[in-house]
Amino acid sequence: MADSREGVDARTPSNATFVPTTGAMRRRPSFPFGRVAAVRNLPVAIVSIHAVAGAPNQPHRRTAGSRLQGWLLADDRVKQVKEANDIVEVVGEYLSLRKAGPTYKGLCPFHDDHHPSFDVDPRRQRYRCWSCGKYGDVISFVQEHDHVGFVEALQLLARRANIELDPSGAATDFQGRARLLDVVRWAAQQFHECLLDDPSPQAEEARRYLGERGLTGETVRKYGLGYAPRSGTWLSQKAETGGVALELLEKAGLIAPREQGPGTYDRFRDRIQFPIRNPQGQTIGFGGRILPSSPLAARAPKYYNSSDTPLFIKSENLYGIDQARHAAASAGYLAVVEGYTDVLMAHQMGVVPVVATMGTALNARHVRQLRRFAPRVVLVFDADAGGDTGVDRALAIFVSQDVELAVATLPAGLDPCDLLLAQGPDAFRAVLDGAVDALEFKLTHVLAGEGRGGVTPPVQGVEGRRRAVESVLSVIAQAPALPGHAGAVKMQLLINRIAHRLALKEETVWARLDELRKQRGGATDPRSRQKPVADDAERKAPAAPEERQLLEVLLAEPDLVLVAAESLRPEEIAHPGLRLLLEGLYDLLAAGEPTDLDQLRARLDNPRLAERAMKLQEVGRGNSDRAGCLRMLLNLFEERRRRPALQELQNRLQAPSDHEAALELLRQLTTRNVVGAG
Numbered sequence: 001m002a003d004s005r006e007g008v009d010a011r012t013p014s015n016a017t018f019v020p021t022t023g024a025m026r027r028r029p030s031f032p033f034g035r036v037a038a039v040r041n042l043p044v045a046i047v048s049i050h051a052v053a054g055a056p057n058q059p060h061r062r063t064a065g066s067r068l069q070g071w072l073l074a075d076d077r078v079k080q081v082k083e084a085n086d087i088v089e090v091v092g093e094y095l096s097l098r099k100a101g102p103t104y105k106g107l108c109p110f111h112d113d114h115h116p117s118f119d120v121d122p123r124r125q126r127y128r129c130w131s132c133g134k135y136g137d138v139i140s141f142v143q144e145h146d147h148v149g150f151v152e153a154l155q156l157l158a159r160r161a162n163i164e165l166d167p168s169g170a171a172t173d174f175q176g177r178a179r180l181l182d183v184v185r186w187a188a189q190q191f192h193e194c195l196l197d198d199p200s201p202q203a204e205e206a207r208r209y210l211g212e213r214g215l216t217g218e219t220v221r222k223y224g225l226g227y228a229p230r231s232g233t234w235l236s237q238k239a240e241t242g243g244v245a246l247e248l249l250e251k252a253g254l255i256a257p258r259e260q261g262p263g264t265y266d267r268f269r270d271r272i273q274f275p276i277r278n279p280q281g282q283t284i285g286f287g288g289r290i291l292p293s294s295p296l297a298a299r300a301p302k303y304y305n306s307s308d309t310p311l312f313i314k315s316e317n318l319y320g321i322d323q324a325r326h327a328a329a330s331a332g333y334l335a336v337v338e339g340y341t342d343v344l345m346a347h348q349m350g351v352v353p354v355v356a357t358m359g360t361a362l363n364a365r366h367v368r369q370l371r372r373f374a375p376r377v378v379l380v381f382d383a384d385a386g387g388d389t390g391v392d393r394a395l396a397i398f399v400s401q402d403v404e405l406a407v408a409t410l411p412a413g414l415d416p417c418d419l420l421l422a423q424g425p426d427a428f429r430a431v432l433d434g435a436v437d438a439l440e441f442k443l444t445h446v447l448a449g450e451g452r453g454g455v456t457p458p459v460q461g462v463e464g465r466r467r468a469v470e471s472v473l474s475v476i477a478q479a480p481a482l483p484g485h486a487g488a489v490k491m492q493l494l495i496n497r498i499a500h501r502l503a504l505k506e507e508t509v510w511a512r513l514d515e516l517r518k519q520r521g522g523a524t525d526p527r528s529r530q531k532p533v534a535d536d537a538e539r540k541a542p543a544a545p546e547e548r549q550l551l552e553v554l555l556a557e558p559d560l561v562l563v564a565a566e567s568l569r570p571e572e573i574a575h576p577g578l579r580l581l582l583e584g585l586y587d588l589l590a591a592g593e594p595t596d597l598d599q600l601r602a603r604l605d606n607p608r609l610a611e612r613a614m615k616l617q618e619v620g621r622g623n624s625d626r627a628g629c630l631r632m633l634l635n636l637f638e639e640r641r642r643r644p645a646l647q648e649l650q651n652r653l654q655a656p657s658d659h660e661a662a663l664e665l666l667r668q669l670t671t672r673n674v675v676g677a678g
């Protein structure tokens with residue numbers, strides 16, 4: 001996947017401090033989807049595919065969506081895209097997978113997984129979660145994970161494999177995620193080029209700032225750092241000359257409409273730009289640091305992030321994760337620091353499993369992301385910043401998440417970048433090695449407070465111990481408990497340690513915890529978490545076996561759709577989801593298109609239904625006599641059709657007026673050959 005990192009050149013020696021550079025620009029990459037005019041011709045097609053999904057009760061609709069179908073179907077593009085994107089490779093870009101026999105296992109990204117329940121099967125090219133039941137292929141994985149439709153997922157995968165989906169260029173211009181990724185990448189490139197080459201004194205100042213921070217040219221290029229000029233219209237002017245749609249720039253959070261008067265303004269002004277990338281290495285947003293010398297510095301915040309967009313969520317994304325995740329796999333941990341330059345300096349000095357939050361405190365969503373790549377998270381506190389709230393929040397996460405959360409403390413007065421520059425990577429590694437788990441950290445903190453600096457031996461006196469245990473348990477009581485057996489074991493271990501450290505009986509600690517939980521309203525009962533699952537099950541109302549089997553057979557063998565269509569109408573299927581699938585297959589048949597699942601998914605664009613369909617198809621593939629099975633099923637439907645009449649006959653038989661009438665009714669029943677079948 002082409003991104004700004006590909007533009008790296010070797011002009012600056014890799015280990016030299018980044019020095020101001022001017023001079024000739026490198027090749028100027030053109031905006032990859034520069035045919036902006038084509039977008040305006042396309043909304044009909046975009047709208048229609050969603051309209052199809054949203055209008056299940058209109059059979060045989062033929063809309064402009066078929067235009068879109070046309071290019072999807074051309075040369076079996078879907079198949080081509082799937083073959084070029086191995087499911088293990090693609091899923092492996094989102095989470096860590098470990099080989100386990102013939103398949104690969106990892107933590108499921110679709111539920112709060114505590115043991116690797118997510119199974120990726122390279123032979124079948126399918127994934128399945130044994131815990132939450134998610135199932136599908138590489139396209140549905142991207143759909144589910146990135147919350148995009150079928151076509152967008154297909155586009156993302158096509159571009160990953162360098163497949164041109166539509167050589168005519170008409171249908172690839174989408175207002176979706178792929179377009180937004182393009183525009184953010186384009187902007188990153190503009191900022192980056194500006195930092196490297198702009199002759200203005202401000203850009204010069206930005207280069208000097210980074211050089212003074214000790215960042216090398218290699219780091220600046222590898223991480224695509226940039227500079228956003230002061231003017232306020234710089235980026236929108238670039239967009240206009242480059243043919244980039246302003247509405248996309250606005251959607252990406254880079255420009256905003258002026259509050260007074262017409263036009264837009266750049267949201268990042270006079271700032272060093274740190275592109276924020278997702279774990280796959282795609283730039284999704286920016287963090288900007290104002291130049292210290294800027295006249296804007298007095299009234300603008302020092303750091304500023306992209307607003308939340310469909311790509312970027314400030315409270316979830318982690319700076320440096322695209323690089324750190326690979327190192328985390330072997331290191332077994334990921335460290336969390338506060339600043340962008342802390343991350344960059346750590347990486348530059350070879351301590352790579354380091355990321356930063358976007359100016360927000362570490363939260364459970366961060367931890368769930370981090371745990372996909374490493375079992376241990378080390379939270380790095382400044383010596384003076386590890387106040388009570390920070391410690392308590394870390395403990396709450398430790399209690400409620402299946403994670404080894406450890407806390408490391410920096411020497412007083414130093415941030416990680418300072419420490420690395422002053423004392424080198426080994427000093428920083430020593431800080432990380434000295435991390436203690438969050439409970440230990442809290443206990444030490446509490447005991448130090450109670451013991452007036454005496455961390456060991458344990459606090460003297462009943463009152464001191466009482467206050468210490470209250471302080472720890474009140475945090476634990478408030479945190480949602482980790483569900484299941486793992487949660488129970490973890491809680492047992494925590495309580496055991498608290499009791500031991502505070503020289504209390506375990507039962508006493510448990511009793512006090514129960515009291516505190518009751519006071520908090522008992523919101524910690526793990527059983528309350530199971531409710532959504534039950535709701536989900538209710539929503540998936542059971543289908544009649546013959547209806548389910550029909551779709552199993554048809555989805556596994558597309559040629560049989562023609563046979564079914566000759567004798568069975570979609571209205572005869574009672575289950576709404578299955579009926580929608582059958583209607584879709586018939587629509588494909590009527591349109592002369594292949595009646596297979598990939599085409600059907602493009603048409604429905606409903607991930608939940610597609611998942612169901614794939615499961616049905618999998619079962620159907622295990623059926624060796626699908627044609628015979630279909631014949632039997634069609635007979636069954638034939639019987640169902642006659643059932644109302646049959647019921648009527650049986651009712652009359654129960655009250656016959658005379659013997660002859662009863663005999664006649666029996667004869668009718670027999671000739672219909674349905675006695676006993678109702």
Ligand SMILES: [Zn+2]
Nearest residue numbers: 108111129132
């Ligand atoms: Zn799952």
